[in-house]
Structures are given as C-alpha cells and as structure tokens.
Amino acid sequence: MSGGSTTPRLVTTRAELADALGARRRAGERVGLVPTMGALHDGHASLMARARRETGDGPLVVSIFVNPLQFGAGEDLDRYPRTLDADLEVCDEEGVDLVFAPAVDEVYPTWPPAVTVDPGPLGEVLDGRSRPGHFAGVLTVVAKLFGLVRPDVAVFGQKDYQQLVLIRRMAADLCLGVEVVGAETVREPDGLALSSRNRYLDAEQRPVALALSRALRTAATEASYGAAAALDAARAELRAAPGLDLDYLELVLPDLSPLSADPEPGTEARALVAARVGTTRLIDNVPLILGSSPRPPDRTS
Ligand code: PAF
Numbered sequence: 001m002s003g004g005s006t007t008p009r010l011v012t013t014r015a016e017l018a019d020a021l022g023a024r025r026r027a028g029e030r031v032g033l034v035p036t037m038g039a040l041h042d043g044h045a046s047l048m049a050r051a052r053r054e055t056g057d058g059p060l061v062v063s064i065f066v067n068p069l070q071f072g073a074g075e076d077l078d079r080y081p082r083t084l085d086a087d088l089e090v091c092d093e094e095g096v097d098l099v100f101a102p103a104v105d106e107v108y109p110t111w112p113p114a115v116t117v118d119p120g121p122l123g124e125v126l127d128g129r130s131r132p133g134h135f136a137g138v139l140t141v142v143a144k145l146f147g148l149v150r151p152d153v154a155v156f157g158q159k160d161y162q163q164l165v166l167i168r169r170m171a172a173d174l175c176l177g178v179e180v181v182g183a184e185t186v187r188e189p190d191g192l193a194l195s196s197r198n199r200y201l202d203a204e205q206r207p208v209a210l211a212l213s214r215a216l217r218t219a220a221t222e223a224s225y226g227a228a229a230a231l232d233a234a235r236a237e238l239r240a241a242p243g244l245d246l247d248y249l250e251l252v253l254p255d256l257s258p259l260s261a262d263p264e265p266g267t268e269a270r271a272l273v274a275a276r277v278g279t280t281r282l283i284d285n286v287p288l289i290l291g292s293s294p295r296p297p298d299r300t301s
Contacts, residue, residue, distance in 0.1 A: 008099045010099045011098060011101075017100050025059075033146075033153070034061070034155050035145050036087075037066045037080065038065075038081070038082060038084065038196075040083070040086070047155045047156070048090075048096055054179075060096050061097065061099075061151065062099050062100070064084065064087055065101065066080050067141040068108075072131055076197075116139075116140040117143050119139050119166050120169075122169065122256050123136065126252075146178055153179045155181045155183055156180065158185050159283070159285070160283070167180055168182075192209060201277060211237055215249065216285065216286040219251070220287075222234075223269070223271075223288040223289060223290050224293045225291065225295050227269070229295070231271075235249060246273075246274075246275045249273045250271070252269065268290075270288070271288055
C-alpha cells in the first residue's frame with residue numbers, strides 16, 4: 001500500500017490484506033474500516049469521509065462484499081447490484097487506501113459456516129421479525145471483517161439503524177476493541193434516504209417511496225404532542241401512498257427497547273419504518289423528542 005497516494009489498492013485475499021496493512025498497523029497508525037456491499041453512492045462516500053476524519057493519516061479500508069449469509073430465501077441476493085469499477089472510483093475520490101473485495105469462499109471457507117453470531121432478542125424485532133436470520137448474517141460477517149482488518153474504528157450508516165445498534169452491542173458485549181461510529185443518513189433533496197436499492201425503483205415507484213421520509217418527518221414534528229400523535233400522523237402519510245405495502249412503523253427508545261406507556265416529556269426516541277414499494281423493500285428512521293403539548297384547537301372547522 002502506498003502511504004501518501006490516494007489511489008486505493010484492491011486486494012481480494014486475507015493474505016494480501018494482512019500484508020498490505022501489517023507494517024502500518026505495527027507503526028501504530030489508526031486503522032479505519034467502512035464495511036459495504038458495494039453499489040456505492042454518496043451515502044457511502046460520507047461514511048468514508050467520516051472514517052477519514054476518525055483515522056487522520058492512518059490507513060482507511062473499505063470492504064466490498066455482498067454477504068450471502070444476510071439474505072433470506074426469496075430476497076435480492078442474485079439481483080443485488082455489483083458495480084466494482086464504479087465503486088473503486090468512489091473509493092478513489094474519497095482517498096481510501098485499501099479496498100478489500102473478497103470472493104465468497106475467502107470469507108466463508110466452509111459453507112454454511114458452523115459458528116455464527118447470535119444477535120439476541122434485538123435481532124428478532126423490527127427488521128429481524130420480517131427477515132429471520134438477517135442480523136445473525138450481518139453480525140457474523142462484520143465480526144469476520146473486524147477479525148481480518150482489526151480496525152480501531154469502523155463507520156456504519158444510521159440509515160440501517162437496527163444494524164448499527166446491534167453492531168455496537170456486539171463490539172461491546174464481545175469486547176472486540178473497535179470503536180463503532182454511526183454516521184448520519186444522507187438524503188436526496190426531496191428527502192429519500194440514499195440506498196443501493198433505490199436503483200430498483202422505477203419512475204412511478206420513486207414518488208411513492210418518498211412517503212417513508214415524509215411520514216418520519218411528520219412523526220418528528222407531531223412528536224411534541226406525544227407518541228400516539230406522532231404515530232397516527234405518520235401512519236396517515238403512509239396510508240395515503242398508493243401501492244405502498246407497510247411492513248412496520250414503530251417508535252422505540254434509541255437502544256431499540258420499547259417506550260413506556262407514558263414517556264416523560266423530553267424522552268429521546270427513534271421512529272423506524274419499513275415498507276415495500278413494488279418488489280423493493282425500503283427502510284428509514286429518524287430521531288425525535290417526545291413532548292406532551294396539548295394540540296392547538298383546529299381552526300379549520
Ligand atoms: O450495511 C451493509 O451494507 C451490510 O449490512 C454490511 C454492514 C456491509 C454487512 O454485510
């Protein structure tokens with residue numbers, strides 16, 4: 001790896017990765033990792049920029065690996081976009097030092113893997129309820145990437161909020177010695193959260209997909225009137241979107257535990273939504289603060 005150059009070096013094997021990082025790790029440089037499944041967009045670029053701020057001049061590694069273990073039967077593993085050349089350009093622009101893009105058998109020498117990471121009860125709620133085994137697949141591959149890269153810091157997007165909470169929890173509970181940073185969601189000017197899956201949306205579906213971010217914005221505004229008001233208003237936005245198939249809309253505490261029946265005003269919460277638009281499953285979330293203000297009288301009646 002060329003210390004000062006911004007051109008990323010592409011490595012595909014564990015041995016090449018260890019060789020490329022060894023000297024710099026031994027020299028005490030801070031190693032940063034941004035795990036991805038490729039199909040990189042501006043959201044990923046912002047994770048890389050954040051990781052660069054965290055590592056300074058230390059080596060910044062981006063992994064590109066479409067992890068079969070986190071896709072369920074009937075999900076989009078086969079059609080998931082694979083765009084390595086374009087991805088390398090994004091990494092180049094962001095000053096990434098090393099791109100680790102292994103083949104499946106490099107990550108999983110035996111398939112299926114005999115030992116996996118159990119996400120515990122938090123892996124069974126929200127997305128975990130609709131995607132059984134998904135978070136075990138995510139945590140297993142992230143644990144492997146942590147073991148291979150041995151980063152000091154790893155950056156994940158808040159867009160996949162449940163994933164971020166679970167990875168933080170895994171790093172803490174299993175004493176993995178890596179700092180997990182959550183970076184803010186990047187949105188299109190109209191509010192749509194950037195996602196590699198947005199490219200599946202056609203011209204008619206894209207405006208429908210906007211209902212997710214609109215519902216969450218509404219929830220954040222209505223949260224000053226309490227949790228029920230926030231959820232009701234968000235649900236109304238989602239119901240009004242033609243052809244949107246809602247999976248869940250939930251309000252939980254930032255650590256994903258349930259809200260109490262009567263949360264104190266000022267309680268920080270997270271609103272999370274998942275829905276299908278056509279065959280594309282989309283997720284989004286926002287932070288919000290619950291209030292208990294009385295609703296002003298309706299002046300229109
Ligand atoms: O968020 C993703 O792209 C993936 O779930 C991750 C963290 C790279 C694990 O495969």
